[in-house]
Amino acid sequence: MKIEKSSQDLENEVIFGELCIHCGSCNAFCPHMDFDKETGQAYVVDECAETVGLCYNACPRSFLPISEIEQKLFGETRVDLGVGVYKDIIQVKSKNKDDILYNLVLAAFESGVTKHFVLSDPKSTKPPVAFPVVVDDAKSAKKYIPKKTMDNAGPLITGIGQAYLDKKRDIGIIANPCHLQGLAKILTSDFHTGAERTSLKIAFACSSGGMTGCKYCTDFSGEFSDISFSPWGAPKGSGEAFLIIRTEVGQKVVDKAIKDNLIEITSKEPDLSSMKNFLNKKRKKNFLNLIGKDLLTAKYLKLNIDEFKDILQ
Numbered sequence: 132m133k134i135e136k137s138s139q140d141l142e143n144e145v146i147f148g149e150l151c152i153h154c155g156s157c158n159a160f161c162p163h164m165d166f167d168k169e170t171g172q173a174y175v176v177d178e179c180a181e182t183v184g185l186c187y188n189a190c191p192r193s194f195l196p197i198s199e200i201e202q203k204l205f206g207e208t209r210v211d212l213g214v215g216v217y218k219d220i221i222q223v224k225s226k227n228k229d230d231i232l233y234n235l236v237l238a239a240f241e242s243g244v245t246k247h248f249v250l251s252d253p254k255s256t257k258p259p260v261a262f263p264v265v266v267d268d269a270k271s272a273k274k275y276i277p278k279k280t281m282d283n284a285g286p287l288i289t290g291i292g293q294a295y296l297d298k299k300r301d302i303g304i305i306a307n308p309c310h311l312q313g314l315a316k317i318l319t320s321d322f323h324t325g326a327e328r329t330s331l332k333i334a335f336a337c338s339s340g341g342m343t344g345c346k347y348c349t350d351f352s353g354e355f356s357d358i359s360f361s362p363w364g365a366p367k368g369s370g371e372a373f374l375i376i377r378t379e380v381g382q383k384v385v386d387k388a389i390k391d392n393l394i395e396i397t398s399k400e401p402d403l404s405s406m407k408n409f410l411n412k413k414r415k416k417n418f419l420n421l422i423g424k425d426l427l428t429a430k431y432l433k434l435n436i437d438e439f440k441d442i443l444q
């Protein structure tokens with residue numbers, strides 16, 4: 132799907148509309164867009180002549196046709212309303228002193244799925260700001276493995292653009308759900324950008340973010356990833372996490388990590404109730420933010436969401 136809108140519309144609707152979550156999808160492949168080198172905020176460099184702008188069509192906050200993207204990415208639509216499309220969910224722990232996420236990156240390099248990785252280099256925590264780095268081997272990845280989602284808060288998708296300009300292929304990325312929404316829009320669009328050189332997308336499940344636009348986010352797990360990593364809901368203090376495996380390539384990397392004794396499965400059928408609590412809390416709260424206070428107009432009457440609750444009781 133392509134919409135006939137461009138950078139001015141993106142600026143008015145998303146950036147000035149306080150919906151932007153600094154993902155970098157709009158400025159990853161277009162010279163008319165850039166991001167602020169202090170804050171990571173997207174901005175329009177100069178007006179372009181495009182009527183169907185890549186920036187507008189890449190942005191996860193301009194429009195997000197979830198079912199259409201799922202159909203194109205996975206060949207099916209979601210099996211679970213909150214978690215999205217997946218093949219398996221397992222609970223795992225690391226088998227060495229390294230993090231689960233690092234072990235997945237190592238397995239991705241070792242299996243040949245990736246030759247490069249886009250990771251984040253956090254610059255500040257308040258406000259959260261990070262910038263992308265591209266590494267070419269697992270050893271260099273080690274110091275950039277995120278510990279929390281806010282370590283990723285910045286225009287990471289521009290890292291894919293940079294890797295493409297550097298003629299790199301087989302690029303992996305660890306990012307937040309919102310980044311992967313933008314990347315998925317680019318990958319399933321008819322624009323030829325070079326983003327198709329991405330060979331692995333790992334999402335860090337995000338219960339809430341620190342940016343203004345985060346209050347409108349309803350993706351907890353990273354629904355457009357190959358593998359989602361969620362420490363949320365795993366037994367507290369155990370160092371364990373859930374892996375939501377969505378694609379063949381995701382399965383290949385997890386299998387390699389298990390085969391090489393990097394991670395081990397602690398439960399093949401984990402109790403997801405605690406993760407679903409986090410997930411549902413975020414979705415419920417942010418759906419209400421999206422809907423706003425005025426739920427609907429019934430003839431002459433604007434029904435406030437609280438009044439509507441009373442009517443339903």
Ligand code: SF4
Pocket residue numbers: 141145146150151152153154155156157158172173189190191192193313
């Ligand atoms: S693509 Fe990302 S960075 Fe650009 S305007 Fe949209 S949300 Fe902001």
Ligand code: SF4
Pocket residue numbers: 152280284307308309310337338339340341342344345346348349350
């Ligand atoms: S809540 Fe998390 S996933 Fe959602 S927009 Fe914010 S950082 Fe991105």
